[in-house]
Amino acid sequence: MRLYDTLARKKREFSPLRGRQVRMYTCGPSVYAYSHIGNFRTYLFEDVLVRYLRYKGHKVKRVMNITDVEDKAVRAARKEGRTPAQSQAPKIRDFFSTWDDLGMLRPTIVAKASAHVPQMISLIRKMCTRGYCIPDNDGLYFNVRKFRGYGALRRLRSPRYFGKAREDDYSKEGLWDFRLWKKWAPSDGGVKWASPFGAGRPGWHIECSAISMHYLGSPFDIHTGGSDNIFPHHDNEIAQSIAATGKMPANFWLHARHLTVRKKKMSKRTGNVLYAHELMEQGIKPMCLRYYLISERYRSRLDFTMGKMKSALREMGRIRQILKALEEHSRKKGNGKMHPSLAKLLASGFEAAMDDDLHTRLAFRRTFRLLRRAERLLRGGKLSPADARGIIRAIRRIDSVLGVLGQRQINEACIS
Template identity: 40%
Template sequence: MRLYNTLERKKEEFVPSNGNKVSLYACGITAYDLCHIGHARSSVVFDVLVRYLRYKGYDVTFVRNFTDIDDKIINRANESGVTAAELAEKFIGEFYVDMDKLNILRADIEPKCTEHIPEMLTLTQTLIDKGHAYSTPSGDVYFKVRSFEGYGKLSGRNIEDLQSGARIKPGEEKKDPLDFALWKAAKPGEPSWESPWGQGRPGWHLECSAMSEKYLSLPFDIHGGGQDLSFPHHENEIAQSEAATGKPMARFWVHNGFVQINSEKMSKSLGNFFTIRDIIAKFLPETLRYFLLTMHYRSPLDFSFEALEEAEKGIRRVYSAMEQMEEALQKAKWSKAALPAEVLAELEDAEKGWDAAMEDDVNTAGAMGYIFTLVRLAGRIAEDKAWRKSEGGRDAWIRILADMKKWGGVLGIFTEKPQTFLAGLKLCMLERKGIEVSKVDELVAARQDARKNKDFAESDKIRDALTELGVEVKDTPQGPVWDVI
């Protein structure tokens, strides 16, 4: 298995440092608002990575934190008339609501910043003792960036370039404009904790260093997060942790790419900011998850509702194929005939291709292509009268279904019963069109009555009305079946 390591700027073979055990830390949310599509992408990316490592047989310890004290949290709490703790707890709960809908597994350990103040104080004191940090008269503590020789190695930035744009704000007591806060002196009305430097609270970067070191031995195997965190957050984590311990912090640094909205950066000021709830109000959560997997995790992902509709067609096609295979397996009588060797070879090639795609830096986009190879292969078997009634065809369908469910378990999709998913999708699509199911049922029933009365002109008229609504009716031996088109 190969993973792209941001630190080395290349793909490297991934081998855990401790036998079969994998240690993975991913930066979680700052709990002050509902999660947006960028949070969804990062969560899905690392959820799939964890699932795949476990599928490979590794014993994974996954740690994902919550930032529950921060300037944004304090400001939003003040605006809302609640405490920072109450606000953070509310949005941690909302995070779980969204992530459960997206089928995101809970991390093994989910530490909160405010529950690890002692560890942060110890780390800060260690950095002061080793000459990498200093306190100020007002009670702030800063990390001395120039004291850490490797600063910039993750992001590829150098001190000189950073220095040109750095400034010390009025009131700050930094010795160098590049230095960053480890501990912030308390301001009136803010939550604070006792420390050797007075009442205050931790800086954002400090928390992940302290919590990852507590739960995972350094260097741990994988540190993950969004591309936007590589600098300054992850760069500062490396500086703090490695300056304090003398050990590398993590062996692999894995970052997912940005989400763009119609080729523009997502921004509330541009009016193109979408929360997860904005999206799943119109589309099924599994459709969103499927969409997020259609592009390689390191590539930028361009979101639009049109792209989501295309994803909906894709996931519908897979579930429909699964439904058709399951129904065929229940009904058919099988002749003792095998499939041609070349058909079985195609199936084996698809299975090898899926494994190869996932082994190659968790290429879910490539892996998804092999799922559609199976869909096409299943369709070819169904179209050939001899194949679809043969034991060879039956065995191939059983194997294809097993592969789809197994791969779906890794990707976190295709896990529902096909009939259940497709029924829910039909209702979702109707609702998006503003059409009530009862209206469709009435028109379908009226058309059926017209057909029974041999009033084919009326029957055709009703069919046209259904088509205008975006509904297609198929006549089967069991009666009319309608679907959304």
């Protein structure tokens, strides 16, 4: 199985660092706002990855953080006149309710940043001991100029130094001493922890270094996220972890491409966001939304328009009709002669596509083509019930990864 590693800029053969267990870390949601379907494209890619690793016989330990302490979270809560926990509770509930609707497996461990501040403090102390901290009157910063090879993931070309990034969120593509710890200010309200660097709260990037290392050790196997996490977030994670331990945190870095809407990035900032519940209110079934969001390979462009989604779902509807017919035929008596290749072809075509960096588009295309062939044989009276049983078995196994062709779903229309 080959996966595209953003750091190496190429596909590399994947095998776990320790036995059959894959240790995987996912950058989870920022819960100052509701998550949109663009966010869920990334989580769905990760779900398909986890399921395919299991399909291949690996055990997967997956850790995902919840960002609940950053600048935006504090600001959003203040605007609502509530505590961050009060403001975030409905967003976290909504997040996992959509997560479950989309048929995703829950991570092994879900870790809120606010519950792991001691681990972050201890990691920052290690960095300071090794000389990577710059104290300032508003907190503690990471000295990026001391760190050799900063920005390797983003491949910064001749970067300039801009000084200190005093916000968690910054996009300038250059060198910034980023915040490790922010000293408490009245605008933080009740959000503060005691620390050797004064009362305050951690910067955004430190949580993923601390949480991943705490639960998975280092290096672990796979770090995933959306492509907007590459810089600065993941480059900062790499800098922090290496500064504290001397070790690269992960063996593979995988990033999902943004979902676009009419060619523009879907983001809370630009305001062109779509939420899963809005589509479901329009009669789109969650499993069909799942299909649409994984119908293109995770690294490729997927542009959302209602028209494109509906035409994809109509195709899925036809495939489900075929499966239903095969299912019915498979329940008939009679062994007959097994058609030599269809079930085997289904599995091998699927696996070859998925082994090539989770090429889901190709996996679906090959699977659908073979199902259409099976239907032609069925209509021509050339498919025995035993053949149909073999095909259904192969589809069940394939669907343990894709999660859209299950028994319950084939009786369901994609659009009501």
